Amino acid sequence: MGKLSGKTAIITGASAPAGIGATAARLFHAEGANLMLVDVDEAPLAALANELGAAFMVADVSQDDANREIVAATLDRRGGLDAALLNAGIVGNIMPTVDYDLDLFDKVLAVNVRGVFLGLKHMMPAMEASGGSIVITSSTAGIRALPGLAAYTASKHAVIGLMRTAALEGAAHNIRVNTVNPSPIATPMMDKMEDMNGVTDADRQNFPLAQGTPLKRYGKPEEVARMMLFLASDDASFSTGGVYMVDGGVSAGRV
Numbered sequence: 001m002g003k004l005s006g007k008t009a010i011i012t013g014a015s016a017p018a019g020i021g022a023t024a025a026r027l028f029h030a031e032g033a034n035l036m037l038v039d040v041d042e043a044p045l046a047a048l049a050n051e052l053g054a055a056f057m058v059a060d061v062s063q064d065d066a067n068r069e070i071v072a073a074t075l076d077r078r079g080g081l082d083a084a085l086l087n088a089g090i091v092g093n094i095m096p097t098v099d100y101d102l103d104l105f106d107k108v109l110a111v112n113v114r115g116v117f118l119g120l121k122h123m124m125p126a127m128e129a130s131g132g133s134i135v136i137t138s139s140t141a142g143i144r145a146l147p148g149l150a151a152y153t154a155s156k157h158a159v160i161g162l163m164r165t166a167a168l169e170g171a172a173h174n175i176r177v178n179t180v181n182p183s184p185i186a187t188p189m190m191d192k193m194e195d196m197n198g199v200t201d202a203d204r205q206n207f208p209l210a211q212g213t214p215l216k217r218y219g220k221p222e223e224v225a226r227m228m229l230f231l232a233s234d235d236a237s238f239s240t241g242g243v244y245m246v247d248g249g250v251s252a253g254r255v
């Protein structure tokens with residue numbers, strides 16, 4: 001029996017084929033979950049949903065109505081809601097704070113923070129009757145900063161505040177809420193970060209953005225997905241309000 005057998009889970013940010021959300025979707029499916037996959041990028045989302053026999057919805061997580069519809073469709077098609085990965089996110093730009101574009105700042109906050117707030121707002125009521133687990137994808141940028149990433153860093157700090165508040169509010173209904181905080185992970189988002197840092201193709205195999213990481217490499221999306229699985233499952237039945245690093249030792253210090 002799988003760790004999520006009989007459970008229904010929503011995963012946002014599930015399109016990018018080599019991304020954390022799609023990788024978690026495959027793992028959750030293998031562990032028996034019924035899935036509702038959500039993303040703005042339709043074609044890969046539909047392909048993954050088809051592969052896994054999952055329901056899917058093309059939706060922008062920063063929109064209130066979209067979140068209401070995601071929950072309604074999940075309850076309609078799957079009959080309940082036991083777990084959610086609030087994982088959709090964008091990185092924005094790498095630029096000093098004094099030069100950072102205001103519209104882009106607002107957009108990063110809208111997807112990464114408002115999207116998580118709306119997910120909590122609409123999904124927690126659907127879990128009240130029988131409890132559940134919500135896992136938010138924060139980052140090492142949620143506990144420390146890097147120059148040039150003002151919007152992203154602010155957003156990933158902010159979701160820890162949302163998580164802690166929701167964990168306290170959800171406890172009476174046995175709704176557990178935690179963050180997973182990855183360091184650089186080999187996904188399309190990391191390709192974009194490398195491009196913005198001017199990394200050449202020749203340098204890519206040397207994990208150029210992981211030089212201060214004690215384990216000296218990027219993480220794999222599977223390594224993040226396994227922490228998400230633990231937190232979403234009953235294995236983590238006493239774990240709520242926590243910040244779970246998947247970071248190759250980054251939070252211990254630099255080497």
Ligand SMILES: NC(=O)c1ccc[n+]([C@@H]2O[C@H](COP(=O)([O-])OP(=O)(O)OC[C@H]3O[C@@H](n4cnc5c(N)ncnc54)[C@H](O)[C@@H]3O)[C@@H](O)[C@H]2O)c1
Binds near residue numbers: 018059189
């Ligand atoms: N890759 C890393 O190094 C890393 C490290 C720490 C945290 N994270 C976080 O992990 C999460 C997943 O990142 P990833 O690396 O898989 O990135 P990714 O870019 O590969 O995937 C992100 C997904 O989110 C979707 N998305 C973007 N805006 C959306 C919106 N408004 N509504 C719905 N979906 C939307 C994208 O279409 C994409 O499929 C993000 O929250 C990211 O900030 C990533």
